[in-house]
Amino acid sequence: MVILHNGEYISKFVFAPVLKACSKASALKPGEQIHAQSIKFGLLSDIFVQTSLVAMYSSCGQLELALNVFDKMPQRNVVTWTTMMDSCLKSEQPELVLFFFREMQKSGVSPDDFTIVSLLTACARLGALNLGRWIHGYINRMEMELTVFIGTALIDFYCKCGSVDDALEVFKSMEKKSVRCWNAMLHGFSVHGHGEKALSLFSEMEMDSRVRPNDVTFVAVLCGCSHNGLVEEGRLYFSLMQRKYGIQPSVKHYGCMVDLLGRAGLVDEAFEMVIKMKVAPNAVVWGSLLSACRAQNNLAMAERVTRRIEEIEGDDSLGGDTSHYVIMSNMYARVGNKDRMAKARAKIGKKPKGWSSIETGGEVHRFSVGEASHPKWGKIEQMLDEVKTKIGQDFEMEDFHNLHSEKVAVAYGLLSTTWPAPIKIVKNLRICEDCHQLMKLISLLYDREIVIRDCTRFHRFMEGYCSCKDYW
């Protein structure tokens, strides 16, 4: 208890909940004021206050400030460690989660179910299948209860690491399933190209009185329809969602529908749908339609769509997404319009730095564009040269500073894994056409299965073909 000058007092128990409120509201300024107050009243030594500060700073996107508080803590319990790990997830640094987990283990603190969920989430994002499997084993060895949180995290982890069968096994073994749990499994089927299985699972869900589909459920279902060419089914579920469940379509549902129609070659109908949307279309929806235009070689429609994207994004590449200009420049190149191609190319802004990761021997190796810091870099270069020779002159390898990270990752995969193990790569951006073509050739010439998870879906390359059927 702290006595104030006016005789009132502040209990130390007040600070943590107030900081929690700041976390929820992402209110940095008030949070910083509480931090200052806690110093003033000598309460910064309290582990609850410290942990709440770490959570507050990370919720406000201030990982450095969270780390500052964490580093100064004389004692840390499992809640503190897990809060720090979650901070790394919020700041999109999943590899740091693994670092803190190892540090936690060194300090003799055992993980609990919250820690397990954070770890599985990190593994899902990193594509660290073996490490996640080890955590699954740990859950079993420790005879930890498979709570609905751990179960859902496991399902999502297995799906995001390419093992849908393992995800389904976990799903079936769970006695209690929340709507999130069903959604994770549905979405897993959808992005892996198992549309029919997703729809069958949805039917099961509808028959289960303990759970009711929500808006996210329909995003997963419609996504499954679009990735698998189930046009009529997609239309049906889009209507069912509104009629039977009273869910108004969000921009994400429309996004799935536009994608669905676009993939089926129905670009005019897709365009009509965007025009008539009950919510404002964003650049993603238009971008999806633009991809369809590219696939259909519909330049006139692509130009109309680009103008709409420019209305949203602006056309001056001020740090915004300029991927539509990449598509336009390629489309103009295809028809030999050099002038317009040059104009589109000039508007292409700076892309985020690409990286790809691959897990071998229980370790995650991450390769970033323009970095040659890996200890086996020399051998990777040799392998890249070998690939280049084997592929032949048709394929032009870029110069080092433009060497896409998935090429380096696949070279490392060829070096460090053996047939018949698939080479599994996780990439932060969308795979480019050039690399997509290369992966097909490598899968054929090296007789290896290559699985690349890019920021939108899974690509499974085998015998010269990709599971996305060249539409992505």
Place this chain on the structure above:
DNA sequence: TTAGGGTTAG
């Protein structure tokens, strides 16, 4: 009395 978790369009 006070602190930490799982699903979502391209």
